Amino acid sequence: MAILDLFSEKQKRLRGEVNDVYQYKIVPQELRVQIVHILNDSIGSAKSFYRSDKNEPEDIFKFINDTLSREYGKFSLIGDYRTFRDTVFKYLLQEENMERVIDVVQLSFQYIDKILRPDFQNYAYRNEVKCDPNDAIGELNGRFKEHAVGFQFNGGEITKVDSTYN
Template sequence: MPLINLFSRRKRQAQKTGSDVYQYDDIPITVRVQFVQIVRECIGEFYEQGYVASPSVPLYRDMVRIVRKELGVFILPPSQEYDGHNDAQEFFNWFLNEKRIEYVLDGLELGFHAMQSVKDDPYRFRNMDNPLTPPDEAMAEMNARLIEAGIGYQFHGGQIIRMDSQAVHSTVVVPALTLLAEKQYASAEKEFLAAHSAYRSKDYETCLVECNKAFESVLKIIGGKRGWAIGPTDTAKKMLDAAYASGFIEPALQNEFTALRSLLETAVPVMRNKMAGHGAGAVARNVPRHFASLQLHQTAALILFLAEHHAANP
């Protein structure tokens, strides 16, 4: 759902510098309020009276239960045990007041999951109380609100992922995630999303390891379907040798693809070997964020190339 092109929005856009830079340490109150409004419009209001309850009740209840357990509390602050709140009010009041960004992102992710549940089971939620916005439109609007506010997070593939560049994100990362959502790439999708989760949590060493696993998984999946001479424990280089030997890249073009082969063989596996994946020894290893960011984007680009080339050459 495109955002309504109001005067205030046109003015903000005209004043932008064009810089593709995002912030990651705060979700402003205006965006939090918009999130509350969007979730309510999508999954409906909380209603429970005796044995009668709206279909959204279990969604709100799950959201509250998960956050309570994560925070180790019986009631989410600032709500009190006997103040007459319901689960929706407790969740939203907490979300609007939470100071720690990692938990705010947890709340954001849970709200997206609730909207995704409505999409995945429309029959169950057909009698929602006052829903106004279909889930696809609601989730697209929330992602658009985050971008407009200069917040570098988006919901894709079932989780909140960090976005360093809108251009790279929209042209490389999102298409790669779309391809990985195909059933045949399920294992690689899980690993690539794990890399994004580690990146968001600032566990950059794990991010590198998971990127390499996702890259190798895509090679194994494609190689298995094409009958390459590869084994279950082969390295990325051995699998790429088999890919070239099998003609996956046409012989007539292989000279033109020398740089591509070098990139495929070294970009993801070598960075992983140098920066992660082995014991650190006596000195703790510190993987810089920009290294992990490069690895994520390289992995997405190479996965996208391999999967699209496989699909284009049956």
């Protein structure tokens, strides 16, 4: 989805409340929630009429949970939640270590970029998806910039950005 230029955002810019220096230590809660929305829209949910015994979106979240859990030496990212989607989202929203938050974002968007993008038409046919991979990546990068968080997803990975000056 496109990033709207809301009245409140315009007013912040007019008052000079917008940061033009990137920071790298905090991923604000508001940005985390926006990332959850982007992931939810781009990974989607299984269409009820198309559903078989396979739930592709839930399998993606299981992959993210299992991959990061193994890397961190844990059995699960966080507690026992009803679905892997819930587990990944709760972890993304609650984790205090900023680098691990970025790990979730990078792995999720690598999956969207490398696995979903090449077969997106078929994936979107089988699943309820609101956002294609290009738009999801574009919105993620726009949200990073909007919150003055000095990262972007580029070339299949999260990289640091040094300046907002154009």
